Amino acid sequence: MTENLFRSIPSVDELLKAIQDEPGVQSIPRTLLKDLVNTFLDQCRSDIRSGRIDVSSDLNVSSLVPRLLHHVRQKSRPNFRRVINATGVVVHTNLGRSLMAEPAVQAVDQACRWYSNLEFSLETGKRGSRYALVEDLLCRLTGAEAGLVVNNNAAAVLLMLDTLAAGKEVVVSRGQLVEIGGSFRIPDVMAKSGAVLKEVGATNRTHLYDYEQAIGENTGALLKAHTSNYRIIGFHKEVPLPELVKLGERYNLPVLEDLGSGNLFSFPSQTGLDEPTVQSVLKTGVSVVTFSGDKLLGGPQAGIILGRKEYIQPIKKNPLNRALRIDKMTLAGLEATLRLYLDPENAEKQVPTLSMICASPEQLKRKARRLASGLRSNLSHAFEVRTVSGASRVGGGASPEHDLPTTLIQLVPKKGIAVEALRDVLLQTDPPLVGRVEHDSLCLDPRTLQADELRQVGPVLEQALELLGRNQ
Known part of the structure; x- marks a missing residue:
């Protein structure tokens, strides 16, 4: 049975031909694309051995293409990438420090x-x-x-x-x-x-x-x-x-x-x-x-x-x-x-660093409530959305003992989603979103969210839910 499954695996050329006209694929160098298809097929072989793939229909080209495209797009992304900083740390050493004006x-x-x-x-x-x-x-x-x-x-x-x-x-x-x-x-x-x-x-x-x-x-x-x-x-x-x-x-x-x-x-x-x-x-x-x-x-x-x-x-x-x-x-x-x-x-x-540090508690509260309202409208099936008082940090080694008052958006996952799993999968989205886990919830601080990023938070969370569902 296993031998028949291995024989059902399509060739590299078949899969290359199947995805060559898909959006974003043409910009990937041919040698890199071929390597990514090979690593994807190695994963298919591993799935056969572990029993995750047990019917030959799962190995049809049409069945494999969606997974392959996800694999190719994930692995071909640049190593140095933009992320959304929702931690509330303004000068975040690990996330590129200051944003420039x-x-x-x-x-x-x-x-x-x-x-x-x-x-x-x-x-x-x-x-x-x-x-x-x-x-x-x-x-x-x-x-x-x-x-x-x-x-x-x-x-x-x-x-x-x-x-x-x-x-x-x-x-x-x-x-x-x-x-x-x-x-x-x-x-x-x-x-x-x-x-x-x-x-x-x-x-x-x-x-x-x-x-x-x-x-x-x-x-x-x-x-x-x-x-x-x-x-x-x-x-x-x-x-x-x-x-x-x-x-x-x-x-x-x-x-x-x-x-x-x-x-x-x-x-x-x-x-x-x-x-x-x-x-x-x-x-x-x-x-x-x-x-x-x-x-x-x-x-x-x-x-x-x-x-x-x-x-x-x-x-x-x-x-x-x-x-x-x-x-x-x-x-x-x-x-x-x-x-x-x-x-x-x-x-x-x-200067973004100055404007974020100087943002008033009232401004941040209004910003948090707007974001929370949008998330409740579209993602209430997956999260309980709250706004709570919290603290931001200057970061970059400045004023380590001093908190900046803020209003946090608290996302409490429903349907048995572990908050740590949500935090981790958000690092795989496009763009990745970095928040902080507090009190069994994912917290997003509006202080470090830029105007256009407020509109991206919802779609990014939807990506994360899709990835969690795919990984289950």
């Missing part, structure tokens, strides 16, 4: 489509500097004397330390030896730079005299790392930056700050966010500050280095700088993003 997206598109003055001065007709394209804008916005941009903040810290403190001791509070995503730690970056870590203080308390007692002949710099991704509460103390700057001036030492999730915007008091701005940090007289471009700034991935010219100039000349430099797409997106900050009110409206 429309002017920045258009600038990146221009940079990709056309030649540009990346390293060509339109004033002199000679070779120019890519950093000059954004340096003046950064200095105008922050009050820095000079600046440059590299490919991320870890690179910025590495380049800063390699230039200013290689082979010398860098004094840093023990409580600031942070680890960021992917197990990257400040001590490891320091070691790679050639700087020698000099820890001072206790985990929860560090005093000015701890820094001063650590200063010696081989001291190269004092470093402060903003603990943006965690907080110490209770009995703790750290030295304010202005006091550290005065200590550095007394001993003629540069004071460096790794600000992490850099912020150029003064958030409204109702958000409750107290992240320091780059402008306020530079006003303390700090020598150099570094921060990310794709977190609270809301731009592309970048590491921004700002500060006093006497320290920035040697950083620019460091040969390592070339290995860490940014490309034309990053420059285009960053410049367009920074230009929006020239008008803070406009930035709040146009």
